[in-house]
Amino acid sequence: xxxxxxxxxxxxxxxxxxxxxxxxxxxxxxxxxxxxxxxxxxxxxxxxxxxxxxxxxxxxxxxxxxxxxxxxxxxxxxxxxxxxxxxxxxxxxxxxxxxxxxxxxxxxxxxxxxxxxxxxxxxxxxxxxxxxxxxxxxxxxxxxxxxxxxxxxxxxxxxxxxxxxxxxxxxxxxxxxxxxxxxxxx
Numbered sequence: 743x744x745x746x747x748x749x750x751x752x753x754x755x756x757x758x759x760x761x762x763x764x765x766x767x768x769x770x771x772x773x774x775x776x777x778x779x780x781x782x783x784x785x786x787x788x789x790x791x792x793x794x795x796x797x798x799x800x801x802x803x804x805x806x807x808x809x810x811x812x813x814x815x816x817x818x819x820x821x822x823x824x825x826x827x828x829x830x831x832x833x834x835x836x837x838x839x840x841x842x843x844x845x846x847x848x849x850x851x852x853x854x855x856x857x858x859x860x861x862x863x864x865x866x867x868x869x870x871x872x873x874x875x876x877x878x879x880x881x882x883x884x885x886x887x888x889x890x891x892x893x894x895x896x897x898x899x900x901x902x903x904x905x906x907x908x909x910x911x912x913x914x915x916x917x918x919x920x921x922x923x924x925x926x927x928x
Contacts, residue, residue, distance in 0.1 A: 751812035758806055769799055772816065776823050778854050784827035794830055798823050816858065863914045871906035878903050 753771070756764030776798050780791035801822050809818050864872040877883045878899075885896040885903075892899070 749813070750815045754806065754809060754812035754815050765803070768815070772819050773799075775816070775854060775858060776819060779820060779823045780827055782854070783824075784831065786827060786830065790830060790834075794823070794826050797826050801826070816855075820855075859914070860910075863910055867906070867910055867913050870902075871909055874899070874902055875906050875910060 750771075753764050753768045757768055773795070777791055777795050780786045780794045781788070786794060798819065802819060805822075809815060864875060867875075874888065877888050878885075885899040888894075889896045889899045894902075
């Protein structure tokens, strides 16, 4: 049975073997990513994005055998999503300059890719740092709000966030998630 923290290559391998739990985990892992590309990258309406989402995962299921590198499932899904969105845009609005939309979508895709890298590093980091950083950066909670819920002074929250950021940076560097040294992911 595939676990939610299984590596991408392992999930793909299990999906190819017919493991339905692995397929569900794969869709869970990449569903928000695919949907975000549709909505944020290509500006599809909610309904069109949901339809594109279904199309992408139907194609992925059918074409999983064509994936040459099991660990490259994320960029492969991104490419399937791009093609699906472009096809939808061309059918819906033939006069729309799709090339311009695709260039704008590339910027959004780069941001989404960076977010996934950080999310993977947070998962490796574990609690309590993952929750603390998520609350501060993703949920936009203040030091005071976090402190009140955890029963800690705001200054303590600030110093813990600082230490957790250092741990996150080290985790990303140690695991190779940070990319090239000159890139700033955080």
